[in-house]
Amino acid sequence: xxxxxxxxxxxxxxxxxxxxxxxxxxxxxxxxxxxxxxxxxxxxxxxxxxxxxxxxxxxxxxxxxxxxxxxxxxxxxxxxxxxxxxxxxxxxxxxxxxxxxxxxxxxxxxxxxxxxxxxxxxxxxxxxxxxxxxxxxxxxxxxxxxxxxxxxxxxxxxxxxxxxxxxxxxxxxxxxxxxxxxxxxxxxxxxxxxxxxxxxxxxxxxxxxxxxxxxxxxxxxxxxxxxxxxxxxxxxxxxxxxxxxxxxxxxxxxxxxxxxxxxxxxxxxxxxxxxxxxxxxx
Amino acid sequence: xxxxxxxxxxxxxxxxxxxxxxxxxxxxxxxxxxxxxxxxxxxxxxxxxxxxxxxxxxxxxxxxxxxxxxxxxxxxxxxxxxxxxxxxxxxxxxxxxxxxxxxxxxxxxxxxxxxxxxxxxxxxxxxxxxxxxxxxxxxxxxxxxxxxxxxxxxxxxxxxxxxxxxxxxxxxxxxxxxxxxxxxxxxxxxxxxxxxxxxxxxxxxxxxxxxxxxxxxxxxxxxxxxxxxxxxxxxxxxxxxxxxxxxxxxxxxxxxxxxxxxxxxxxxxxxxxxxxxxxxxxxxx
Amino acid sequence: xxxxxxxxxxxxxxxxxxxxxxxxxxxxxxxxxxxxxxxxxxxxxxxxxxxxxxxxxxxxxxxxxxxxxxxxxxxxxxxxxxxxxxxxxxxxxxxxxxxxxxxxxxxxxxxxxxxxxxxxxxxxxxxxxxxxxxxxxxxxxxxxxxxxxxxxxxxxxxxxxxxxxxxxxxxxxxxxxxxxxxxxxxxxxxxxxxxxxxxxxxxxxxxxxxxxxxxxxxxxxxxxxxxxxxxxxxxxxxxxxxxxxxxxxxxxxxxxxxxxxxxxxxxxxxxxxxxxxxxxxxxxxxxxxxxxxxx
Numbered sequence: 063x064x065x066x067x068x069x070x071x072x073x074x075x076x077x078x079x080x081x082x083x084x085x086x087x088x089x090x091x092x093x094x095x096x097x098x099x100x101x102x103x104x105x106x107x108x109x110x111x112x113x114x115x116x117x118x119x120x121x122x123x124x125x126x127x128x129x130x131x132x133x134x135x136x137x138x139x140x141x142x143x144x145x146x147x148x149x150x151x152x153x154x155x156x157x158x159x160x161x162x163x164x165x166x167x168x169x170x171x172x173x174x175x176x177x178x179x180x181x182x183x184x185x186x187x188x189x190x191x192x193x194x195x196x197x198x199x200x201x202x203x204x205x206x207x208x209x210x211x212x213x214x215x216x217x218x219x220x221x222x223x224x225x226x227x228x229x230x231x232x233x234x235x236x237x238x239x240x241x242x243x244x245x246x247x248x249x250x251x252x253x254x255x256x257x258x259x260x261x262x263x264x265x266x267x268x269x270x271x272x273x274x275x276x277x278x279x280x281x282x283x284x285x286x287x288x289x290x291x292x293x294x295x296x297x298x299x300x301x302x303x304x305x306x307x308x309x310x311x312x313x314x315x316x317x318x319x320x321x322x323x324x325x326x327x328x329x330x331x332x333x334x335x336x337x338x339x340x341x342x343x344x
Numbered sequence: 345x346x347x348x349x350x351x352x353x354x355x356x357x358x359x360x361x362x363x364x365x366x367x368x369x370x371x372x373x374x375x376x377x378x379x380x381x382x383x384x385x386x387x388x389x390x391x392x393x394x395x396x397x398x399x400x401x402x403x404x405x406x407x408x409x410x411x412x413x414x415x416x417x418x419x420x421x422x423x424x425x426x427x428x429x430x431x432x433x434x435x436x437x438x439x440x441x442x443x444x445x446x447x448x449x450x451x452x453x454x455x456x457x458x459x460x461x462x463x464x465x466x467x468x469x470x471x472x473x474x475x476x477x478x479x480x481x482x483x484x485x486x487x488x489x490x491x492x493x494x495x496x497x498x499x500x501x502x503x504x505x506x507x508x509x510x511x512x513x514x515x516x517x518x519x520x521x522x523x524x525x526x527x528x529x530x531x532x533x534x535x536x537x538x539x540x541x542x543x544x545x546x547x548x549x550x551x552x553x554x555x556x557x558x559x560x561x562x563x564x565x566x567x568x569x570x571x572x573x574x575x576x577x578x579x580x581x582x583x584x585x586x587x588x589x590x591x592x593x594x595x596x597x598x599x600x601x602x603x604x605x606x607x608x609x610x611x612x613x614x615x616x617x618x619x620x621x622x623x624x625x626x627x628x629x
Numbered sequence: 630x631x632x633x634x635x636x637x638x639x640x641x642x643x644x645x646x647x648x649x650x651x652x653x654x655x656x657x658x659x660x661x662x663x664x665x666x667x668x669x670x671x672x673x674x675x676x677x678x679x680x681x682x683x684x685x686x687x688x689x690x691x692x693x694x695x696x697x698x699x700x701x702x703x704x705x706x707x708x709x710x711x712x713x714x715x716x717x718x719x720x721x722x723x724x725x726x727x728x729x730x731x732x733x734x735x736x737x738x739x740x741x742x743x744x745x746x747x748x749x750x751x752x753x754x755x756x757x758x759x760x761x762x763x764x765x766x767x768x769x770x771x772x773x774x775x776x777x778x779x780x781x782x783x784x785x786x787x788x789x790x791x792x793x794x795x796x797x798x799x800x801x802x803x804x805x806x807x808x809x810x811x812x813x814x815x816x817x818x819x820x821x822x823x824x825x826x827x828x829x830x831x832x833x834x835x836x837x838x839x840x841x842x843x844x845x846x847x848x849x850x851x852x853x854x855x856x857x858x859x860x861x862x863x864x865x866x867x868x869x870x871x872x873x874x875x876x877x878x879x880x881x882x883x884x885x886x887x888x889x890x891x892x893x894x895x896x897x898x899x900x901x902x903x904x905x906x907x908x909x910x911x912x913x914x915x916x917x918x919x920x921x922x923x924x
Binding site for chain 2: 649650657727
Binding site: 077102129130132133134173209211216217218220227232234238239240241243244247250251254255257258 | 359386395398399400401402404466468469471473476481482561562563566568569577578586587588589590591592593594596597
């Protein structure tokens, strides 16, 4: 027993020693490692871009850590991460602190209902009535006779901010029946409840629906929700996925950001169901 | 052979180990208090109980419905899981055919190790739609209680099993000699002898229930409102932290740590209570 | 031990109401067992049904691709085992020492014992996400371990400690006082008494605690995302960040579109791993119990 612990201890010590030079802040070794933290929405994409970037630059390591947009922004500000990931715009305070947000892809937020719900679309005004509790039955917005289940996102989530911005509502106005966190939770909630309505990332919803999950994207103000309408800018609810740096990026961080915006990674962006930036970088 | 020197060294080593666990608690409490200090100083403790709602981004911080949510979900889960867990241990020790026993123990051990996200996933995909058919929206206090009961069941079952197994064999032989029936032995001899261990199991399960996050978040509905029935959605303090922490700005973040602190207070109260109960029960034995 | 009991019981004649109670108890106990087994099979059945198709030797031995939708889980398995190893190496000695101290050297009314015991109960109720944030602040930053397997394992150890300590302590407390008196009468040192007499008796409690602790550690998500991290590269040392299997399951099921099938497969691997680890723990404890108890 004792010998086992001893062995593990020595392994740990050995590991410490072998890593010491790399974890110092000076020397050429340190420049070859990038740390990204932040939004869990961006993390899988960043992870895939990082793998390809590592393959192109031998000796470079890019570590991706999650923890949410807020963490990405505060880590970038505090210097705990080389690059932060944020699935929302910077607010004025953050921009005033010298942070810069650089978009690498776009994502749209679409409304979803159960596949068996015949509703085709809602106007912005109807959406406001549904989410403020003025409308409690599908019949009132042209659907079947059934009680609505309103699915909302938790306070502070980037998708909620976008939704509030579009509808002009305050988060205190919303009367929800269910509050969710991640996209997948929203999709599974609506898939399991024929009378629910929610809003989630469009690419994810499109993909899940194509795999047979019983959900359907509906149009908003007459604009169909699809990656195409997000791409050409006609869909009203879309957001940029950003990399955040303090000041101007330089060295390896700049290379990585430029690479993430380049056409070389468009296939990876599409594989994660986001919309690549256009040739002008917007 | 007596070795007083070695005994003393042993005692100090053991004391050191015990102190280290106290040190961890102190570190955790200090950390959570430190993080919640800005909100407590700025907002003041009273407004966490008197504000009209919980909308931290808009400056409202009432967490009473979430305190109630945490207590209701955990208490419901324990009420369900405690009898089932103890019965499972009795089954294992006194009723199950010997060939089944090791399988049963493995099964309970497996239940303990299914990741909470799997329980949550199962709850969301299988259980919630069933409850939705009874009464929409499905995500509810009831769903939370059922999933949580399942999750804490192994803690109670395994610790009760260990407690039953530790009952000295001569108690059982005496019971047999007195001609006690099987259930008579269990209820009259074994359970009283093992109650300290069983209570420890229930206390740990209670702590686990209060602290559980991911599964509860997926099935409870998370609306911050006082529930009026089993089918109403609730939000627990842990779900609150997990839902909002990732996107919280500094003031909001600090307010979330206040919910963490409230949670620690609930647990400390419960722990003090259960320790008192345990000592009373053991002392009466 | 129940065998000694069942044989004579069956032959015992019982009075009518006694027989009724006996039957009711029988039904309740078997009913509970059937219920637990039923729900368990429901959950496990769903895992197997949805996940077994994606499982293969290649899945276990190759690296993940496309955010885990394709490829395998080899680096994640290695990280998970390393995190578990760190966790156990820290938990077992501390838990053991603390439990012996609590059971053998503190009285029920003593203040120090009470403080330790209450602390442990509080520790058991700290939500895992708070452990995660604490671990991030303490192990990753204050101690400078960074996002690493070491930070993750140590954070898990903090979570598993109360379970293992309390169940071991209960195991020790159940050892009849006469044993200790006998040992004292024979003038055995406390050290000898402890290792020869008490520990073998406490093995069931320790094993139960370990099984729970390992289960909790392997199943943990929220505490690990802030400590051992998200990186799915093969770790080369304990100071590398490494993604645990439970985080992989969470990410695939909740964050990666189209990841459900591999989420089920990974969850199935996790359950299998747990079965294996528990089996080994059980076998070791049985072996150890026999060896220690031998004169």
